[in-house]
């Protein structure tokens with residue numbers, strides 16, 4: 001079933017959905033996603049997050065040119081030489097690579113993007129990221145709960161100046177992610193991750209956590 005309200009089911013099946021139909025997404029659903037986003041924690045509750053909803057095909061196309069250039073120059077070659085991550089078979093990794101390539105070519109065709117930004121004069125820090133990515137994850141979970149596909153993307157940052165200019169961001173506003181959102185072509189499925197035992201320790205670094 002596309003829609004579900006079980007939180008753990010949602011978390012286990014919120015994976016990058018890169019193949020999206022161009023069909024429009026109702027504003028009422030985008031509003032629900034944004035509302036879920038601003039429920040997230042943020043430093044000091046200062047709420048310096050800003051969200052740009054992009055539907056204009058010309059703007060998306062201008063950004064896609066740089067998104068694809070970054071793939072051709074950096075991301076594509078890296079994928080071809082890197083090993084599959086923990087919990088992912090080589091076959092699944094190759095499928096992911098094909099999906100990444102697909103999104104690269106069709107980035108601008110997603111009917112709606114949410115660009116997650118922070119308004120701050122200073123250069124971005126770890127604390128800045130910590131105040132926007134919880135909102136981003138909330139939005140990914142909300143999209144999944146509504147049966148919409150989305151992907152957390154940051155590749156445009158390889159051409160930050162050019163893409164932020166194409167998005168028309170004023171100075172003092174930094175983008176942290178672009179979420180292309182639409183109805184998925186495929187089905188939601190479980191995420192592939194390695195076992196907890198490999199990454200969780202108790203009291204001392206490297207000592208297995210016995211609670212697993």
Ligand SMILES: Cc1cc2nc3c(=O)[nH]c(=O)nc-3n(C[C@H](O)[C@H](O)[C@H](O)COP(=O)(O)O)c2cc1C
Pocket residue numbers: 014015016017018100103151152153154155156191192
């Ligand atoms: C910081 C960050 C940046 C990412 N940037 C991109 C991106 O630019 N393009 C993309 O297709 N996926 C991007 N992803 C999605 C990851 O590739 C994806 O989460 C990971 O491969 C795990 O796959 P899954 O979420 O489908 O389980 C990004 C994820 C994170 C956390």
